[in-house]
Every structure is written in C-alpha cells, then in structure tokens.
C-alpha cells in the first residue's frame with residue numbers, strides 16, 4: 001500500500017472499512033476544476049513570495065494542466081486510497097513531476113483548500129442556476145405573449161374568486177422567479193470571499209500574500225478571520241435556502257399545472273412531448289414532469305435540512321463531519337437545475353383550452369366583488385355593499401342563475417340603489433375591464449407589466 005500523504009506518524013495503515021467509510025473522492029471529484037484553479041493561484045503566489053522557485057512553479061503549472069486534461073479526457077485514475085480530490089490531485093502531481101509538487105501544499109491545509117474549491121464551485125453553480133431561471137422566465141413571458149386577452153378564473157381557497165388575465169397569473173410566476181434570482185445574487189456576493197491561506201485554522205507564519213490569491217481567483221477579498229474561514233458553512237446554508245425557496249415556487253407551479261391539466265379543470269393540455277402514459281391504462285396521458293417538479297422539491301428542502309442538522313452543535317473549527325456538506329449541495333444544484341429546465345420545457349409545450357376556460361367562467365360569481373365596487377361608487381359604504389351583493393348572490397343561488405341574469409327589479413328589491421348601468425359591471429368580460437389599480441389584473445396594467453418583462457428579458 002502507498003503511504004498516505006499524511007502518513008509520517010503512522011505505523012499501521014487504516015482498515016479497508018475505514019478507508020471506504022471516510023473517502024470522499026467518489027463525490028468530491030466534482031470539485032477537480034476548482035481544486036486545480038486554487039492550486040494554480042496558490043503556486044503562483046508562493047513563487048511570487050519567494051516560497052518556491054519560478055521553475056518549480058512552472059513545473060507545477062504544467063503538471064496541473066496535464067492532470068486537468070487527463071481528467072477531462074477520462075484518463076485520470078481516481079483512487080479511493082488517496083481519500084479525496086485534494087490528495088488525489090496532489091499525489092498524481094507528485095507522480096507526474098516529482099519533487100516540485102511537494103512544495104505545493106506549503107502554507108495550505110485541506111481545510112482552507114476544500115472551502116476555496118467549494119466556494120468557487122458554488123459561485124459557478126449559482127451562475128448556472130441564474131441562467132436557467134432566466135430561461136424559464138423567458139418561457140413564461142413567451143407563453144403570456146401568446147395568450148393575450150385570455151380571462152381565467154382566479155382562485156382563493158381553490159374556490160372561484162375573481163376573474164384574472166392568464167397573462168397576469170403567468171407573470172406572477174415570473175416575479176417570484178426574479179426574487180429567487182435576487183436571493184442567489186445576494187448569496188453570491190456574500191460567499192465570494194477567499195478562505196485560502198487560513199490554512200488549518202490559525203493562518204501561517206510564512207510570508208504568503210492572501211490578497212494576491214484572492215484576487216487571482218476572482219474573490220472580493222480574503223476572509224479576515226482564519227478560524228471563521230475554515231469553520232463557516234453559512235454560505236452553503238444560504239445557498240440551499242435560496243434553492244429551497246426556488247424549489248417551493250416551482251412545486252406550486254407544478255401543482256397548478258397538474259390541476260389545470262386534469263379532466264375536471266381541463267384548462268390546459270400538455271403536448272405529447274412532455275407527457276407520459278400508463279403501463280396498464282391505455283388512455284392515460286399524465287403530466288409527470290410537473291408532478292416530479294413538485295416531488296423533487298422535497299429533496300431540495302431535504303438537502304437544506306441535512307446541512308442545517310450537520311452544522312448544528314459543531315465546535316470550531318474544521319471537523320470531519322463537514323465532509324458531509326458536499327453531497328447535499330451537489331444534489332440540490334442538480335435537482336434545481338433539472339426542475340427549472342423541465343418547467344421551461346413544459347411551458348413551451350402547453351396550450352390553454354380557450355373554449356373550455358370560456359365555458360367555465362360563468363360559474364362561481366367571479367363578478368361579485370366588482371359589483372360591490374359598483375355600489376361603493378354609488379356612495380354605499382363597502383361593508384353594506386358586501387352585504388347587498390351577498391344577498392344578491394344568495395338570490396342567484398336559489399334561482400340557479402348568474403348575477404347578470406337578475407333583472408333590475410330583482411336587484412332593486414334587494415336595494416333600490418341599483419341602476420341599469422349595473423349591467424356594465426356584470427359578467428366576467430365586464431368585470432375584468434374595471435380593474436385599474438397598480439399591479440392589478442386590468443388589461444392596461446397587465447400590458448405594462450408584460451412590457452416591463454419583455455424589456456427586462458431582452459425579448460424584443
């Protein structure tokens with residue numbers, strides 16, 4: 001067996017069970033690119049500071065290039081006995097270039113190294129998620145553009161509430177996604193500080209320049225407390241919190257679309273490209289992708305909870321428990337990206353059933369609140385208006401008709417304030433025209449919201 005990089009004080013090698021249990025190479029090899037980036041910056045800084053010769057630095061840089069292309073070409077042999085990505089790369093570099101490689105770990109510990117890698121990885125992951133969020137926003141805005149003027153029932157408590165423009169509803173998802181992006185951007189700003197040079201926990205007595213490596217790696221600044229630098233995982237907690245909120249938003253869209261695709265609603269039809277069938281029921285066409293968007297949000301929340309529990313009660317500074325921080329993050333990122341991509345795909349592959357929606361609109365007295373507003377305009381206090389309309393609705397229920405079917409006499413029998421202009425407020429088409437408040441579902445408001453998003457997303 002090869003001696004471990006840390007093997008100096010050991011007389012016996014670890015058991016196979018311990019080796020298998022403690023390894024992280026099976027998953028942290030994903031960090032290879034960022035590990036190599038960090039090592040390049042570190043070696044260049046060491047040379048600049050006179051802690052390594054320029055020729056050693058050059059051999060290291062060349063060796064790292066070679067290792068990177070081996071990894072990318074699938075020719076690199078990851079070894080479990082080399083434990084993790086850091087020692088795999090360092091040991092392979094030593095195999096490749098010999099003596100100079102032994103200087104690379106000067107003034108560096110895996111504790112600061114792993115966090116440098118991980119922060120760089122998360123920074124890229126955030127950028128990848130941000131681009132998917134934008135892509136989904138574009139899909140939603142495009143879908144909205146295609147469905148101008150379509151009125152749908154708006155629900156509260158999943159009961160008919162008020163009419164809304166479909167565009168307005170789609171743009172509501174777009175707004176939520178924008179805040180999701182904002183949270184990721186905030187998180188990105190806070191995580192972009194460099195732990196490299198914190199070493200094990202206390203820093204070093206060697207004359208390194210942490211500002212140089214930080215700058216080289218595109219960080220804002222080196223972290224100013226070495227103990228914090230190697231202990232902190234709040235950047236991942238924050239990242240996974242943001243992902244969880246995004247996932248929850250997507251699960252709500254998923255639920256909405258699954259419901260709308262049901263026979264009972266029948267408001268939308270997904271194309272075959274985004275539907276799956278049943279192994280027993282030949283007629284079935286299921287909206288599985290959005291069900292799984294709803295379902296997979298569970299793992300994203302689970303990933304966050306795993307990390308929260310992992311960090312709870314850990315003493316300062318590094319503890320090996322923290323090796324468990326990576327898989328939840330990898331899983332969360334992969335899952336959220338998948339959810340965003342498939343939601344966009346779904347949005348590009350649904351049609352709204354105008355006929356079906358139109359036929360559904362008369363039920364549920366969607367215009368009742370508009371009628372109450374009418375009475376307010378006639379000078380009736382809102383609470384009284386609410387009661388008058390409530391009694392009008394009760395009359396409709398007993399007659400099994402809609403508000404617009406009540407005669408003026410019937411309305412006047414409830415309250416004489418009703419006039420024939422009341423019919424301009426009744427019926428869904430009329431009702432929707434009355435909305436005018438900022439941010440409302442009125443046509444003008446929605447048009448300006450839509451225009452805002454078209455510009456913001458560079459869609460014109």
Ligand code: ARG
Nearest residue numbers: 024084110111114320322323
């Ligand atoms: N594989 C370890 C991790 O992911 C790297 C840091 C190990 N440090 C140590 N002192 N054992 O956390």
